[in-house]
Amino acid sequence: MKQENIxxxxxxxxxxxxxxxxADRILEKTGAITERELKSQMLDSMDIERERGITIKLxxxxxxxxxxxxxxxxxxxDTPGHVDFSYEVSRSLAACEGALLVVDAxxxxxxxxxxxxxxxxxxxxxVIPVVNKIDLPNADIDKVITELENIGFSRxxxxxxxxxxxxxxxxxxxxxxxxxxxxxxxxxxxxxALIFDSLFDAYRGVIISIxxxxxxxxxxxxxxxxxxxxxxxxxxxxxxxxxxxxxxTLKAGEVGYLYAxxxxxxxxxxxxxxxxxxxxxxxxxPGYKPMKPMVYCGLYPIESSKFEDLREALEKLKLNDxxxxxxxxxxxxxxFGFRCGFLGLLHMEIIEERIERExxxxxxxxxxxVVYEVLLTDGSKTMVDSPTKMxxxxxxxxxxxxxxxxxxxxxxxxxxxxxxxxxxxRGTFINMEYLDQTRVTIHYELPLSEIVYDFFxxxxxxxxxxxxxxxxxxxxxxxxxxxMDILLNGEIVDALSVIVHKDFAYNRGKVxxxxxxxIIPRQMFEVPIQAAIGTxxxxxxxxxxxRKNVLxxxxxxxxxxxxxxxxxxxxxxxxxxxxxxxxxxxxxxxxILSTSEK
Amino acid sequence: xxxxxxIHIPFCKNICSYCDFCKLFxxxxxxxxxxxxxxxxxxxxxxGEPLTTIYVGGGTPSxxxxxxxxxxxxxxxxxxxxxxxxxxxxxxxxxxxVEKLELFxxxxxxxxxxxxxxxxxxxxxxxxxxxxxxxxxYIISYCKKIGITNINVDLMxxxxxxxxxxxxxxxxxxLSLDVSHVSxxxxxxxxxTKLYLDKENSISEELDAQMYExxxxxxxxxxxxxxxNFAKDDxxxxxxxxxxxxxxxxxxxxxxxxYLKNIRYNNTRSITHYLQRSYHYDEETISDCDKIEYQxxxxxxxxxxxxxxxxxxxxxxxxxxxxxxxxxxxxxxxxDNGNFVFIPEKYWYLSNEIIVRLLEECSYE
Numbered sequence: 032m033k034q035e036n037i038x039x040x041x042x043x044x045x046x047x048x049x050x051x052x053x054a055d056r057i058l059e060k061t062g063a064i065t066e067r068e069l070k071s072q073m074l075d076s077m078d079i080e081r082e083r084g085i086t087i088k089l090x091x092x093x094x095x096x097x098x099x100x101x102x103x104x105x106x107x108x109d110t111p112g113h114v115d116f117s118y119e120v121s122r123s124l125a126a127c128e129g130a131l132l133v134v135d136a137x138x139x140x141x142x143x144x145x146x147x148x149x150x151x152x153x154x155x156x157x158v159i160p161v162v163n164k165i166d167l168p169n170a171d172i173d174k175v176i177t178e179l180e181n182i183g184f185s186r187x188x189x190x191x192x193x194x195x196x197x198x199x200x201x202x203x204x205x206x207x208x209x210x211x212x213x214x215x216x217x218x219x220x221x222x223x224a225l226i227f228d229s230l231f232d233a234y235r236g237v238i239i240s241i242x243x244x245x246x247x248x249x250x251x252x253x254x255x256x257x258x259x260x261x262x263x264x265x266x267x268x269x270x271x272x273x274x275x276x277x278x279x280t281l282k283a284g285e286v287g288y289l290y291a292x293x294x295x296x297x298x299x300x301x302x303x304x305x306x307x308x309x310x311x312x313x314x315x316x317p318g319y320k321p322m323k324p325m326v327y328c329g330l331y332p333i334e335s336s337k338f339e340d341l342r343e344a345l346e347k348l349k350l351n352d353x354x355x356x357x358x359x360x361x362x363x364x365x366x367f368g369f370r371c372g373f374l375g376l377l378h379m380e381i382i383e384e385r386i387e388r389e390x391x392x393x394x395x396x397x398x399x400x401v402v403y404e405v406l407l408t409d410g411s412k413t414m415v416d417s418p419t420k421m422x423x424x425x426x427x428x429x430x431x432x433x434x435x436x437x438x439x440x441x442x443x444x445x446x447x448x449x450x451x452x453x454x455x456x457r458g459t460f461i462n463m464e465y466l467d468q469t470r471v472t473i474h475y476e477l478p479l480s481e482i483v484y485d486f487f488x489x490x491x492x493x494x495x496x497x498x499x500x501x502x503x504x505x506x507x508x509x510x511x512x513x514x515m516d517i518l519l520n521g522e523i524v525d526a527l528s529v530i531v532h533k534d535f536a537y538n539r540g541k542v543x544x545x546x547x548x549x550i551i552p553r554q555m556f557e558v559p560i561q562a563a564i565g566t567x568x569x570x571x572x573x574x575x576x577x578r579k580n581v582l583x584x585x586x587x588x589x590x591x592x593x594x595x596x597x598x599x600x601x602x603x604x605x606x607x608x609x610x611x612x613x614x615x616x617x618x619x620x621x622x623i624l625s626t627s628e629k
Numbered sequence: 630x631x632x633x634x635x636i637h638i639p640f641c642k643n644i645c646s647y648c649d650f651c652k653l654f655x656x657x658x659x660x661x662x663x664x665x666x667x668x669x670x671x672x673x674x675x676x677g678e679p680l681t682t683i684y685v686g687g688g689t690p691s692x693x694x695x696x697x698x699x700x701x702x703x704x705x706x707x708x709x710x711x712x713x714x715x716x717x718x719x720x721x722x723x724x725x726x727v728e729k730l731e732l733f734x735x736x737x738x739x740x741x742x743x744x745x746x747x748x749x750x751x752x753x754x755x756x757x758x759x760x761x762x763x764x765x766x767y768i769i770s771y772c773k774k775i776g777i778t779n780i781n782v783d784l785m786x787x788x789x790x791x792x793x794x795x796x797x798x799x800x801x802x803x804l805s806l807d808v809s810h811v812s813x814x815x816x817x818x819x820x821x822t823k824l825y826l827d828k829e830n831s832i833s834e835e836l837d838a839q840m841y842e843x844x845x846x847x848x849x850x851x852x853x854x855x856x857x858n859f860a861k862d863d864x865x866x867x868x869x870x871x872x873x874x875x876x877x878x879x880x881x882x883x884x885x886x887x888y889l890k891n892i893r894y895n896n897t898r899s900i901t902h903y904l905q906r907s908y909h910y911d912e913e914t915i916s917d918c919d920k921i922e923y924q925x926x927x928x929x930x931x932x933x934x935x936x937x938x939x940x941x942x943x944x945x946x947x948x949x950x951x952x953x954x955x956x957x958x959x960x961x962x963x964x965d966n967g968n969f970v971f972i973p974e975k976y977w978y979l980s981n982e983i984i985v986r987l988l989e990e991c992s993y994e
Contacts, residue, residue: 555962555976555979555982577834577979577982578834578835578837578838578978578979579815579834579837579838579841579978579979580978580979580980580981580982581856581977581978581979581980581981582856582930582980582981583814583815583817583856583857584814584817584857585856585872585873585927585930586869586872587635587872587878587880587885587886587887587888588650588880588884588885588886588895590872590886590888590893590923590927591886591893591895591913593926594919594922594923594926597926597981597984597985597988600981600985601985601988601989604985604986604989612960
């Protein structure tokens with residue numbers, strides 16, 4: 032493989048702008064797969080990915096493309112498309128020299144388009160702007176081109192494509208050859224290979240996706256992870272074409288997979304640098320950051336006997352997902368479970384769904400919490416990732432919460448409602464930039480906890496679906512936070528406690544008790560629901576007692592049918608958790624999130 | 630040993646708007662052929678056991694003509710009867726006559742169950758029924774006169790739009806009849822009924838429960854022995870008790886159900902199939918575990934509840950070894966008096982909740 036004929040690139044786009052379809056089309060055009068093999072969106076292999084239309088795990092594929100008697104090797108590196116995974120995106124960008132920035136011809140530039148563009152620029156990538164879906168009847172190509180010009184591209188570098196019909200793909204492939212530079216590393220330098228993804232294989236252990244930046248790695252080499260210090264023998268190297276092809280060596284500029292009988296994924300950190308144990312590089316590649324969970328929640332099996340199964344499920348998922356953290360926790364209401372940390376809400380939902388679907392464990396998820404910083408009167412500091420860990424009010428001197436800077440991208444018509452929303456969510460306005468006459472980016476500082484709740488849904492509804500947003504963590508700020516408890520039938524349900532800003536506690540309390548009243552079915556007796564801060568009750572409502580649940584008549588002809596009816600009721604009960612004397616359905620624990628009081 | 634038999638007469642003079650039973654418009658040609666097929670079914674399946682209860686239900690058995698009834702009684706005379714056999718038949722006031730009552734008497738019927746349902750004309754109209762109050766009084770006293778003193782009257786309540794006062798008036802009328810047994814039913818809007826299709830709305834759960842409480846308190850001179858049944862002295866419906874004891878029974882006739890050995894079966898609801906002698910529509914084999922569940926579900930409908938001794942005899946294990954019901958007893962939802970485990974009357978209207986919880990506490994393997 033001649034280094035000057037290698038092109039390493041990725042595709043970046045706002046969600047749903049056609050990234051995966053474009054990748055499929057490139058695969059097809061370069062003959063990597065035939066049309067018949069083309070399961071739509073080849074690179075997304077997990078079911079959930081395909082259903083949700085997002086890419087969760089990274090993938091890299093090598094394609095060969097003949098152009099003017101030269102054979103070129105394309106390494107197409109797929110990236111996740113959601114803000115939760117922005118660090119993973121940045122590492123896969125670091126493995127490339129170029130990026131295709133895909134923009135939907137009907138939707139135009141969106142928040143993630145910009146966020147991804149800046150990430151690409153930060154990684155010194157050559158960016159090829161692509162206007163995709165030009166076949167759509169509502170495509171407004173001129174407008175999108177103008178938008179791209181406004182963010183710094185020139186008209187003649189923009190490639191117009193329809194991944195669906197295949198229009199423009201040849202031009203795109205040529206642009207890749209001519210515009211994206213070949214990698215430059217020296218194969219005789221000490222090895223530096225960037226880890227940009229990993230996945231667990233039951234037979235081969237951890238499989239690492241690498242981009243060799245300098246030097247060369249061969250089967251049999253003794254390698255060392257520069258961050259973790261772990262040392263392994265390379266058992267195998269391969270590339271994905273997209274069928275696996277074993278190779279003996281990977282040289283500077285090349286992209287492939289490495290496996291080395293690695294049993295523990297914690298030895299393999301995305302962003303770390305691999306070098307040779309006996310001839311190490313003196314410096315790792317720049318840009319490594321440990322991934323820290325931003326959102327925590329408790330996961331509990333509905334059937335308490337499934338606790339060990341849940342542990343096993345989390346361990347298995349963790350093999351493929353180093354960013355997932357968990358430790359056992361106990362709740363008075365829910366029994367034994369795990370406190371789990373996630374990169375964001377979407378990450379959390381995906382993990383929950385996979386546990387329920389792939390491992391068949393019915394879960395109760397408690398309301399998500401961010402990590403608060405609490406300064407105590409004795410001068411010490413404690414990090415609180417769960418309401419139950421909140422210290423008593425008497426010993427707290429100061430509470431701080433994480434803040435993010437958000438970039439909200441919206442047609443200017445919705446500026447009013449969006450600013451109102453941000454204000455409601457305790458936001459501080461920073462500034463506003465017009466991209467053109469009709470599009471604007473609004474910057475706000477917001478508490479992360481407000482985004483964790485229903486911010487995204489609200490943003491979509493306030494802007495009729497047009498606004499999009501992106502955020503980055505900017506640090507901790509002081510905030511008057513209190514723990515709000517929920518009492519059912521006079522008893523605190525620890526799993527329903529939340530940390531809220533004091534000024535918003537009354538409203539939240541009122542909404543939550545009303546919501547719980549809707550969700551919790553009538554019981555054999557009247558059940559009061561209260562929200563309280565300390566001993567002070569701030570909201571209350573009652574669930575009236577159940578009055579009728581009976582088979583009024585049951586004679587010879589009814590018997591079998593009536594029994595089935597009872598069995599159905601029994602099944603319904605299985606989805607409930609007995610808390611004290613009250614039966615609470617699964618959804619109740621997330622209802623605490625909903626703050627839609629208007 | 631099977632000791633009970635149910636026989637279904639599917640014919641009606643008119644179709645009530647709430648009824649989801651197996652019924653057909655009365656047609657004399659069909660009746661004749663139906664009775665022939667019924668004869669065939671009994672001959673095929675009846676094993677000759679002496680029966681302690683026979684129950685003729687419908688439909689409306691009294692809609693048959695005198696001659697048809699004669700034919701019917703002679704067909705079912707092959708069923709052997711114990712000396713003190715309870716022989717019940719259902720009747721409606723729009724088709725019953727003193728001649729038919731005399732005929733019932735002649736063939737040994739000793740219990741009649743009348744469908745009264747309501748006394749209110751607006752409800753009768755919506756039900757597509759008729760009722761002549763004076764005729765009711767006349768028929769009931771005629772029954773008593775000829776010695777049929779075991780009489781049930783059916784009452785329906787919770788009809789869409791009905792008030793508590795209207796229920797009270799109905800009960801007062803039934804009390805004035807001084808009958809030995811009353812069955813009451815909260816209306817269920819069943820799919821495939823005219824009432825359901827007319828999109829009538831159920832009354833509130835609260836009002837429904839209040840009506841039930843009113844009925845229970847007004848019928849305090851009766852034993853409230855099952856969720857929906859009240860009896861004076863010992864005039865319990867022996868036949869219906871067989872269902873709630875989870876005993877075996879024959880079911881003959883169109884759409885009838887039966888329980889024999891390990892099988893619960895349903896007869897076809899198609900008259901053409903039935904006339905072609907294709908009787909059983911489906912059969913379900915009942916496992917030991919199912920049997921135990923049926924025992925519990927059905928027993929708990931009555932004031933006696935589950936007999937621990939009977940449970941042990943039938944299943945060769947203790948009730949407490951199968952179900953851990955101590956918490957339900959502790960919470961007051963079940964009472965254990967040493968020999969029986971039962972639901973206290975105040976919780977009968979919530980009995981599903983209690984039964985489901987009990988079923989969840991099963992440790993049967």
